Amino acid sequence: MLQGLFDWSHNERDQLLWVGGVSGNEATWVTELSADIVQALQPQLVTLLYVFCGQPSSHRLTAMGLVRRILVQLLDLHPQLAYRRPELFNTWRFQQVVTFGQLWRIFLQLAASVPNLFIVIDRIEECLADDQADLVNHLLPSLVCLVDKLKEVSVLITSTMDPPAEILGLPFYKTYIDTSKKAKWG
Numbered sequence: 001m002l003q004g005l006f007d008w009s010h011n012e013r014d015q016l017l018w019v020g021g022v023s024g025n026e027a028t029w030v031t032e033l034s035a036d037i038v039q040a041l042q043p044q045l046v047t048l049l050y051v052f053c054g055q056p057s058s059h060r061l062t063a064m065g066l067v068r069r070i071l072v073q074l075l076d077l078h079p080q081l082a083y084r085r086p087e088l089f090n091t092w093r094f095q096q097v098v099t100f101g102q103l104w105r106i107f108l109q110l111a112a113s114v115p116n117l118f119i120v121i122d123r124i125e126e127c128l129a130d131d132q133a134d135l136v137n138h139l140l141p142s143l144v145c146l147v148d149k150l151k152e153v154s155v156l157i158t159s160t161m162d163p164p165a166e167i168l169g170l171p172f173y174k175t176y177i178d179t180s181k182k183a184k185w186g
Helices: 002-012 029-041 063-077 080-084 091-096 100-111 135-149
Strands: 016-022 047-052 117-122 153-159 172-178
Touching: 016 029, 016 135, 029 047, 029 117, 029 153, 047 063, 063 080, 063 100, 063 117, 063 135, 100 135, 135 153
Parallel strands: 016 153, 016 172, 047 117, 117 153
Antiparallel strands: none
């Protein structure tokens, strides 16, 4: 796993990093990895946005909910973005958003103004689809294109699964490790 992170960090940061893995029980090491990365990046000179999708709660995130969460984090860390560019973001415009595309455009326009943006999304498979958006057709392609379009953005996604087959044609870097104990035959 460390070699995969090292290779991505030094060679492929212009692509989204998909870290997958299972450990054979409900607790997965990918969430521990995400927490360690968040902790390591917090004192660095980066704008760090992160979401832990697998956290138990009464309200599971949708793709739009996830983008809203990182957008709010971005504005909390850089409130001047809303003041400098009120045509991009204001309360009225944010409340009028009804589609994933509208919400993503607001995030993309604001993210383009932030140097050294690093996004960590843990257990993305826990993010629910709804009538507006899903992972395969909306969120994942948008995140891959974000990294491709904005060179100062890095995105790390963790999952207990392999990337969906529908996005395998998109440019991203994948590493997957299964640390579960295998049954012995014999």
